[in-house]
Amino acid sequence: MASVYLNKLTAEERKKLIEELHTIQNGKCFITDELIDLSLHKNSLDIDHVVPTKLGGKDEKSNFALTFSSANRSKQASDLNLARLIHSYLKIQDNIKKKEDRSPNLSDLLILNKGSKYPLNFKIKNDFIEYSLSEIGNTEIIKLPVYEDKLSKQKYFFTNIPIEYIFHDNIINPRAIGANITKLISEFYSGNPQLHVSLGWIKEDEQNQSEIKIFDGQHKAAAQIILGVKTIPVRIFINPDAEKLIQTNFRAGTVLRQVAFDKSVQRHLGSTLYYDRVRRYQEDLNLTEDNLNFSEKELLNYFKGESRELKRYILDAVRDKVTKHPENKLMEFVDMGGRAKEKPLSYSSIDKTFYSFFIHQDTLETPLSLHLEEGKNPRTLESEQLVKLMNIIAEEIFIDRFDFEIGTNQIESKIQKGEDLAADHVRAFRMAKEEVLYTWLKFISQIVKNHFITLGKPIDENKIFQFEFPDSLWNNIRNFVKNLAELPLWKNNSLSATVFGGKQNAPYWNSIFVTGNSPQGVKVLAEPINLMELQKER
Structure with missing residues (x-):
């Protein structure tokens, strides 16, 4: 809202007010905390109400702040604080x-x-917990009642705990802080109460001390910390069954849909649960940690009551290994939480294509230790070769070609409006569209299968990445990706409104590659693709 006070100021009075605010704010922008040079930035400054007049702020000098114009006009809230x-x-x-x-x-x-x-230093006695916060100068002995959940039998207590004693549990809850944190900050800033407390746990040891690990409600805790809160309300479980907490959190994000976990986080939790089952199996059968002479199928039979879940955990472990592989170059171009506007691929697309096509979807009967030391274990080969394929695609299509500054937002619309976009960027964007990627990755499956048939080597088509690829096959795959990327359609702006204008499906693109035409008869390719020709070096 316009300021009557500011409108009445002369140019000299306004200049004096700017200088006063500059001094009060130690020469920094009120919003960004960056240094303001009154000479260099003289045409890029705003004076604005700290508390908007519509929210009860006064239109007077004490309620003004000096900001960069760009920061003030792009601010996330009208209240400058x-x-x-x-x-x-x-x-x-x-x-x-x-x-x-x-x-x-x-x-x-x-x-x-x-x-x-x-x-936290604590002791538990007669259904009470006692602890002290002496490390931060509070020597009072705090005594609180311990409760027991009647169904799960888990014991817990409620408290407000200083942040010096709070830690994040990135095993049970590996989630990053999402975009909605700004809404929570605004909500708490407005004085609205927190309806659900954060959840944490402690584990007794010989020294009667434990870090308080927060595994749920991290966004609420984070919002309060940003607002300057130094003590967080927490429900703390005592000596919980860690596996049960992981499983409950996993089910909350999958089966029950209570938590908005993205798929990559679900896969990570599933991976954690799988390795826990391996450890339990070893303990129950008195096997050493390095004894892996049992199969995925044997694990499934042993944990019969949860065979369906365990199968998912096993596959999640393979996916997670590929996703978090330190040499996976493609993941730089994958948005892990959905489909952002900066990156060309979503984790969901990776899951529906690479992981669905090239990871064997059933449990194996071969021992986990099979050819492990030689690096030729079936699951190891599968994940390592999948990473190699993803790297080839990253190198030939995305690296030094896709521009994160341009991103993916409204690309076809910009082309149709005549905007000049880098051809390599447009190609990367188009080849990464889920229905397009789905179609041409299927051709790579055919190339692999045909290669082994040509060699006269029988393979299981459902496990193709568990068979070691010779260098000649890798050369063929790279040539295919490179030559496919050189097809004119990816850089053809005249196809923007028709072929690339809306979301199509995989059969639509299969028709284009197989016939050269779209199902509607639009000429897209000069001729149908020839897989043999595309594998040749050019």
């Missing part, structure tokens, strides 16, 4: 993204705010 807090979080988010190519989690915010320093 809130806008400053949100901007500080977004700055943390950007820094972590640039340095580590990931989103922040609760642990990052705790450490930045001097949290996660000390384990």
Whole structure:
């Protein structure tokens, strides 16, 4: 809302007010906390109400702040105090993204705010827990009742705990902080109460001390920390069954749909549960940790009551191994939480194509230890060769070609409006569309199968990536990807409104590759693709 106070100021009075605010704010922008040079930035500054007049703020000098115009006009909230807090979080988010190519989690915010320093010293006696916070100068002995859940038999207590004693559990809850954190910050800033407390756990040891690990409600805790809160309300489980917590959290994000886990997080949790079953099997049968002379099928038979879930955990472990492989170059181009506007691929697309096509979807009867030391274990070969395929695709289509600054938003619309976009970027964007990717990756399956048939080597078509590929086959695959990417259709702007204008399906694209025409008769390719020709080096 326009300011009557500011409108009455002369140019000299406005200049004086700017100088006063500049001094009060230690020469920094109120929102971004970045230095303001009154000479260099004189045409890029705003004076605005800290608390908007529509929210009860006064139209007077004490309620004004000096900001960069760009920051003020792109601010996430009309209240400048809130806008400053949100901007500080977004700055943390950007820094972590640039340095580590990931989103922040609760642990990052705790450490930045001097949290996660000390384990809790406690003792449990007669259904009460006693603890002290002496490390931060509070020597009072705090005594609280311990409750027991009648169904799960899990014991717990409620408390407000200083952030110095809080840690993030990235095993049970590996999720990053999502975009909705800004809404939570605004909600709590407005004075609305937190309806559900965060959940954590402690484990007794010989020293009667434990880190408090938060495994649920990290967004609520993070929002409060950003707002400057130093103590967090938590329900803390005592000596919980860790596996049960992992499984409950996993089911909350999958079967029960209570938690908005993206698929990559679900796969990670499933992987954790699989390795836990391996450990339990070894313990129950008195096997050493390095004894893996049993199969996935044997695990399934042993844990009969959860065979369906265990099968999913086994496959999740393979997917997770590929996703988190340190040499996987394609993952740089994959948005892990959905379909963002910066990256060409979503994790969901990777799951429906690469993982569905090339990871064997059933349990194996061969021992987990089979050819493990030689690096030729079936599951090891499967994951390593899948990473190699993904790297070839990254190198030939995306690396140094896809521009993150341009991203994926409204690409075809921009082309139709005459905007000049880099041809390599457009090609990468188009080849990454899920229905397109689905279709041409199927051709790679055919190339692999035909290669082994030509060699006269029988293979199981459902396990093709568990057979070692010779160098000649890898050359053929790279040539195919490279030559496919050189087809003119990917850079043909005249196809933007027709072929690439809307979301098609896999049969639509199969028709184009097999006949050269779309199902509607639009000429897309000069001739149908020839898989043999596309495998040749050019």
